[in-house]
Structure formats: C-alpha cells, structure tokens
Amino acid sequence: MNVTSIVLWGFVATIALTTIMAVSHGVGLTRISIPFLLGTIITPNRDRALVTGVAFHIINGWMFAFLYAAILEAFGRTDAWIGAGIGFAQALFVLAVGMPLLPGVHPRMVSEYYGPTPNRRLQPPGFMALNYWRQTPIVTIAAHVVYGAIIGGLYELASN
Amino acid sequence: MLPPPIADYAVIGDCRSAALISREGSIDWLCLPRFDSPSVFASILDPDRGGRFLIRPTGPSTVVRRYIEDTNVLETTFTTASGVLRTTDVMPVDSEAAKARELWPDHEILRRIECLAGEVQVQVLFAPRFEYGRIPPRIDSRRAGLFYCEHGARELSLATDMPLAAGAEQRTLAGAERLTAGGRRYFSMTYAHAMPGVLAPLGAEADRRIERSIAWWQEWAAACRYQGPYRQAVMRSALVLKLLSYSPSGAIIAAPTTSLPEKIGGVRNWDYRYCWLRDASLTLRALCDLGFEVEAESFLSWLLHATHLTWPRVRMVYGVFGESKLAERELTSLSGYQDSRRVRIGNLAAEQLQLDTYGELLESAFVWLSRGGTLDRASRSNLVELGRAVCQHWREPDDGIWERRAGRRHHTHSKVMCWLALDRLLKLHASGHLRVPEQDFSRERDALRVEIEGRGFNGRLGSYVSAFDGDEVDASLLVLPLHGYTAADSSRMRSTCDRIRECLGVDSLLFRYRESDGLPAGEGAFGICGFWETECRVLQNRRAAAGRQFEDLLGMANDLGLFAEEIDPHTHAALGNFPQALTHVGLINAALTLEQADRA
Numbered sequence: 001m002n003v004t005s006i007v008l009w010g011f012v013a014t015i016a017l018t019t020i021m022a023v024s025h026g027v028g029l030t031r032i033s034i035p036f037l038l039g040t041i042i043t044p045n046r047d048r049a050l051v052t053g054v055a056f057h058i059i060n061g062w063m064f065a066f067l068y069a070a071i072l073e074a075f076g077r078t079d080a081w082i083g084a085g086i087g088f089a090q091a092l093f094v095l096a097v098g099m100p101l102l103p104g105v106h107p108r109m110v111s112e113y114y115g116p117t118p119n120r121r122l123q124p125p126g127f128m129a130l131n132y133w134r135q136t137p138i139v140t141i142a143a144h145v146v147y148g149a150i151i152g153g154l155y156e157l158a159s160n
Numbered sequence: 161m162l163p164p165p166i167a168d169y170a171v172i173g174d175c176r177s178a179a180l181i182s183r184e185g186s187i188d189w190l191c192l193p194r195f196d197s198p199s200v201f202a203s204i205l206d207p208d209r210g211g212r213f214l215i216r217p218t219g220p221s222t223v224v225r226r227y228i229e230d231t232n233v234l235e236t237t238f239t240t241a242s243g244v245l246r247t248t249d250v251m252p253v254d255s256e257a258a259k260a261r262e263l264w265p266d267h268e269i270l271r272r273i274e275c276l277a278g279e280v281q282v283q284v285l286f287a288p289r290f291e292y293g294r295i296p297p298r299i300d301s302r303r304a305g306l307f308y309c310e311h312g313a314r315e316l317s318l319a320t321d322m323p324l325a326a327g328a329e330q331r332t333l334a335g336a337e338r339l340t341a342g343g344r345r346y347f348s349m350t351y352a353h354a355m356p357g358v359l360a361p362l363g364a365e366a367d368r369r370i371e372r373s374i375a376w377w378q379e380w381a382a383a384c385r386y387q388g389p390y391r392q393a394v395m396r397s398a399l400v401l402k403l404l405s406y407s408p409s410g411a412i413i414a415a416p417t418t419s420l421p422e423k424i425g426g427v428r429n430w431d432y433r434y435c436w437l438r439d440a441s442l443t444l445r446a447l448c449d450l451g452f453e454v455e456a457e458s459f460l461s462w463l464l465h466a467t468h469l470t471w472p473r474v475r476m477v478y479g480v481f482g483e484s485k486l487a488e489r490e491l492t493s494l495s496g497y498q499d500s501r502r503v504r505i506g507n508l509a510a511e512q513l514q515l516d517t518y519g520e521l522l523e524s525a526f527v528w529l530s531r532g533g534t535l536d537r538a539s540r541s542n543l544v545e546l547g548r549a550v551c552q553h554w555r556e557p558d559d560g561i562w563e564r565r566a567g568r569r570h571h572t573h574s575k576v577m578c579w580l581a582l583d584r585l586l587k588l589h590a591s592g593h594l595r596v597p598e599q600d601f602s603r604e605r606d607a608l609r610v611e612i613e614g615r616g617f618n619g620r621l622g623s624y625v626s627a628f629d630g631d632e633v634d635a636s637l638l639v640l641p642l643h644g645y646t647a648a649d650s651s652r653m654r655s656t657c658d659r660i661r662e663c664l665g666v667d668s669l670l671f672r673y674r675e676s677d678g679l680p681a682g683e684g685a686f687g688i689c690g691f692w693e694t695e696c697r698v699l700q701n702r703r704a705a706a707g708r709q710f711e712d713l714l715g716m717a718n719d720l721g722l723f724a725e726e727i728d729p730h731t732h733a734a735l736g737n738f739p740q741a742l743t744h745v746g747l748i749n750a751a752l753t754l755e756q757a758d759r760a
Contacts, residue, residue, distance in 0.1 A: 028468070028469045028470060028471065030469075031465075031466075031468050031469060031482060045536070046536035046537070046538060046539075047536050047537045047538070050538070110407070110408050111408070112176075112193070112408050113259075113264070113266055114256065114407050114408045115174060115175035115176050115253070115406075115407025115408065116174060116175035116253045116376070116380075116402065116405075116407055117255060117256050117407065118405065118407060118410065118454045118455045118457075118458040123408060123409045123466070123481060124408055126481075127354075131409075131481040132481075133469055133482070133483070134483075
C-alpha cells in the first residue's frame, strides 16, 4: 500500500465528503449531520458535539481511505469509477444497514418504537435515513461517490 | 349505513398512533405505524369499504363510557335486557425501562370484554383493510385463536380466546358467544413492519398490560399542577395533547384523523395528521403551565430542529419528522364521512405562506427561555436568522392563520405575530439570552406597530380588522392581548371584542370569520375561538361572563370530554377532525387564565 498517497488523497476525499454533506445540510437538502450524530455519541452538548463530531468524522474518513486503498490494491488498478463504485456500496450499506441500527447503539437516540415517554434525545434516522428528509439518501450517496472517485482516481498503487 | 356522529367516538393511542372507537364498540379509524400512515380501519370514512374491528352485544343496549381516571384507557359498559358487558380498550404503554426488559410488539390494540352481570351474547367482526380501504387482505390462521393477514411488509395479527371464523373469501373474521357473569375474553391485535411479528399473551398477562398502562398514564398525569375547579376537563385535554404527541420526534399533531367534514356533505375536509405551527406558542404555554416541562422541551426541540429544512423560512405545517412537502391528493376509494367528499390525504396548506408562524416560533422560544430553559448556540443563532427573515418578509401579503384559499392579503393577525417575533427577540437580547441587531429589529418592530395601528384598525368600526384597510373582523384578533401586543382592557381591544361578538358570535360560540374564503360557504363555530374570548373576558375583569361562557363551552364536549375542531352552533354536534389539539389547547389556557384570575 502506498501510505503517502492514501494519507494525502484520503484526507482530500474526506474533506470533500464532509463539505458536501455540510453544504447539503446548510442549504436544506437534508437534516442529516453525520458529525452531529457522531459527536452526540460522546457528549450531549450540541455545540461541543458538532466540533467533536467533525474531528471524529475526518479521522474516520481518513481511516476508511486505507480500506479503499486495500480494495484498489486488490483490483491491481486505480480508476475513479472503481472508487466511485466502492463509495456507492459503502453509502448504500450505511443507509440501509447502519442507519436503522443506529438507535440500538447510539446512547442518545430513540427508536421508532419509542413512546409514550417524551423524546429529549435524537430522532431515529429510519430506513435509508429517510426520516431526515427524502433527499438524504441521494446526498449521502453522492458525497460517498465523490469520496470514492477522488481516492480511486488519484491514489497511486504501491506497485507503480 | 351511516357512521355514527363524530362525537360518538373515543380515542385511544400510544403516542405514535391512535384509534377511534365508536359508542357501539367499533374501531372505525386506525393508521399504522404512524398517525399519518395509511389506514388499517377506516369505516368512519366508508362503512362499506373502510374496514373495522367491532365488539359489542348482539341486540339493543344502553351504553355508558368513561376513561379510567387520569388515563387514556377506555371502558365501555353495555347494558342489555339480559346482562351487562364491559369492554376495556387500550393501546398498551409502559416506561422505556420496562419495555427494554421484555419484547413488545411494534403496536398493540388490546381489547378485553367482561360479562359483569347476567348473560350477554357478544358479536365480533374483524375486517382489516389496508391502504385506506383499497386492500382487503386474506386472513389466515396459524393455530386456533391466532389469525394474521399481510400486505407487503406489513402484518397484522389477531390473538383471541373467543372462537372466530373466517367469512367469505377469508376477508373478515366473525364470531358470537354467550358470556355469563364473570366470563372474560381477550383480543390482542398486533402490528409488525418488515420484522417478525411479536405476539402479546392473553389472560392474566393481558390484564397486567392493562394495569401497567393505567399506572403509566396515572403517573404521567400526576405531574399536572392545575388545581382549579375544572380539573377533570383540563386533565382530559392534557391527556388528549399527550396522545397526539409523536414520541420519537416530539411533534404534536393537530388531530389523528383526515377528512372529517367541517360541514356534513361539504368539501371542507382536510388531513390533520400533521403538525401546525399556528398554535405552537399556545401549546407550549399550556404544557409549561400545567407542569409538563419535558413534553414542552421535546416539542420546542422538534420546532427548532425538525423545521431545519426550510430555515430561515418557516412553513405552517410539517410532518412528524419535519417533512415540509405534504402533497395533497384525493382518495377516490372512500366515500367520505356521511358522503362528505373529498377524502384527502396530505395537505396543500404546507405550500402556503403564513407569516404568523415566525411569531409562534419565537414566542415559544421566549416562553421556554424566560422560564429558565436553555438553547444551544446553533438554535440561538437560528432564532436571530428568523428575526432577519421577519424584517425581510413582513411587508408581503400572506395566506393567514386560517389558511384561506382566496389569495394573499395583509392579515392583521399575521402582522401582529411578526411584531411579536421581533419584540421577543429584542426582549431576549435585553435579558442576555442572545445578541440581535438591536437597531434594525427595533426599527422594524416599531414600523409594524405603526402599520397595524394605522391600517389594521378601522376607526369607523372602532375595531381591529381581519386585513389591512378592511372592514371585516376575524376571531384570530382575540389573541392580540393574549400575546401581549395590547392590553385586553384597552379601548381598542374592548371595542374589537364587542365587534367580534356582534359579528361572529352565536351563544357562547364564535365563528372564525364570515367572509368568503374561496370555498363553498358553511362550517361550524370554531372551538378555540370561544376559549380565546373567555380569556379576553377574564383579562377585561369580566370574570362572571367568562366563567359562564367557559362552562357553556365545556358542556359542548362529548360524554368523554373530547372536542372536535368545530361545533355546530345549533345542535352543538362535533364537526371536523377529532379530537382536535387546538381546541383542547384553548380549553387548557382558558382554564389556567380563569384560575390565575381567581387566585389574584
């Protein structure tokens, strides 16, 4: 694995992904904020959660880049389309499997079976995170596809 | 066959969905898994095709109903010539901690019947119909006493210890049995979506679920601080509000039904299974003043975060998770309540512009913060953005609080609520809760007052008017003193109250307006408007008149203390969606204002 290359392009891809998600959130395309969801695992304070979550998300994205690099090495070639495909698969997995599971592992999130106790915590994302608005899956998939495409297109294989 | 009068219904629920049960023991309305999901039973909107779950004695009976004290557990007692039968209906609830210790169904409706005296022949009809009556599912049996039906990923199961048999084409279950004194039977209907169903046991275990539900509701109700003379009515209203709250998000829906008509046979039939912002601050005030701070906090959190998609513009209605596009469409498969077409799902009002929602949101935040609540930095910053949006848009005409479909106007009530939005922001600035551009907001607030006093008050009539430069009054003007825009006993407000009574009053009731609103005429008096007038009268030191009016209005609830959106001014029949949060919010606030006046 070309560690220098994946550290560099993994970071760039993570910044791109985080920015796309943040802009989509800011302009009202979705209510999902992955940094906020991650940050509130650690602290209930919304202000601190966002800061912690962004840091957590960037480190997370960086780490995931190594997995992408490993897959590209296994393919024996790099290509933005391959990267985009991996990103698409990851986003689909996160939305279809990860999001519905989140209430079970997140200490500050309720499930859709919650009630009648009033909810002072986070709303459940639901299947494909559709509870955070119907464009959420599109935005999430698009961001991960870009993430994957950057790594797939710019990562240099160790064998080159 | 006609469905019973709207007031003949009771409601049970689990804070995620609700069922309407008639005096005859028939569940005629139920949507699963959410309030706004497609129906499973909808015979209230079409007795032939909607689907129902009926349990009642065969032959004539007299019926007495009640909720077990301080609960949403319904007891109906049927007295027949040969005996007495009691049904207990509940959607079981318990604490989250208790639910974490054992497996619970997604949703359950538990019905218990007991013969209290003599003997009673009981008949049962179970006819689920998915998708608003369009899908009559095939009902199969897994073993004796356990039936199920499916539609896509949705499954309904019915477990019972009473013998039932499938009817023609297995689309219904029916049965009859003679119960003697002491005899009991149970019916547990459970729902599952995309997961294996969870069956809830019958017998003693079912009794235990009923007892636990009663205990949960009573424990919840014990937090109520109201100690005035109308405790029973206030408590029932609080229980209705709680029932209409959607726990996973904190939203409070307007009503659990769609298309119950504001005029029988008319077209004013709307889907109310969503959350309106027009009464947000009054709802928050009611919850806080009653002592339900957790519900208030949860509701405010929903207001501030679920509405994020459209910030800094605020829509007037949202779905329970903050959905802002609620496409309206007609259900041609259902004939409508007593043939009142159209039957609608979704609500076009979501597309309207209602400037008063800014005032509602900021007044809600003000009430919360001034009572010691806190908000995070992002929320505080969003509130300031709302103020900027008000400054930018208040000069535009809007559709107004009543969602008229007759074109936009400069509604006086909307302008007052814009004034309120800026006033509350400036007060929060002064108290150090947040920082606003003080000069800009002060200038716009003062400009609003000049406009309202100049063009929203008609000197010839001596009254504030519905729209700028107009000559019609509107009952929404009664909230001006309730929000602190003007004193209730100011000469302008006194004459406005007199004018509203003169133009819109019938006995203790008020219509909301008389003008054409773009739809065929004909609707009932508007429930909350009478309660607003009661509050104004209290604030004008007309306590005796206020008390008489309040008690008159209480007398127009059904036998269980439930109100619809509107009331027929002549027959006092309930009209519109049922039960209606807005009317119950009005009741609570009027009772609180009366109590405060009495204490003072």
